[in-house]
Amino acid sequence: MITFTLNGQAQRFEGDPEMPLLWYLRDVQGLTGTKFGCGEALCGACTVHADGAPIRSCQTTLGDLSGVAVTTIEGLSPDGMHPVQVAWRELNVAQCGYCQAGQIMSAAALLKDTPHPSDEAIDDAMSGNICRCATYPRIRAAIKRAAGEVHRKTASSGSAK
Template identity: 60%
Template sequence: MRLTVNGKAIQIDAEPEMPLLWALRDLAGILGPKFGCGIAACGACTVLVDGAPVRSCVMPVSQATGDIITIEGIGTPEALHPVQQAWIDEQVSQCGYCQAGQIMTAVALLEANPAPTDEDIDNAFGGNLCRCGTYPRIRAAVKRAAGAPAGA
């Protein structure tokens, strides 16, 4: 099976019904998306497929036919994505387990809506769980990233 992940074509040997999460982690060695629940309820496994946030724990790899972007594909240590920088500036992360999924949800939200309201943010993140309860910081980071210049 051929996938495009973070702008690179990769070849994997996977059963069509294997969840995308396990294809990424176990076969492609891409460890940013995390396993949290296995039923699309927590958001730790969120990746973008053709720009839309999807729960990779329940998406069969055979359905991931578009461009797949994981947390590893949105910035570099030298040039963080504005959402990554906002996460640092707002000190969002506590334990950090859910953060890759939270960040990918924020990236998708800001691509679709560059100036989200509190309600827009709450709606976009309604299914992303954070056991540490950093929701106010997540909202602040999304607003900070929304105000960042492109490419910052």
């Protein structure tokens, strides 16, 4: 049996440990925000967090997840108010929208570790996420906008302790 956490909820899986996390999310849990793109971990559409780090769920098996905390786009902020999600909406980043959940998950992980990333750091962190609509300038602008808000929220929650 494989046990892990998904969006804060304990999971117990007794099926095939080689099942890709992506199929578990979409087909078993009904969490369709995480998308299938290439199936080869090259496009980033299936990006989720494992213990806070971005991973490709199409190539991560359930057997790899024992004891891991997985967060999907649905669990990033249930009300859609994570600073990255807000910046995405404010700057109308999405065009077709297919890649955006993966883009947002990669951006959120970047800002957690690098509160004020340079253009180069943004490009490096986001290089594994492909946007066929080429909204890269809006993606970078949204990450920069969100960076200030993430920093403010982190500073205010840290000072409250």
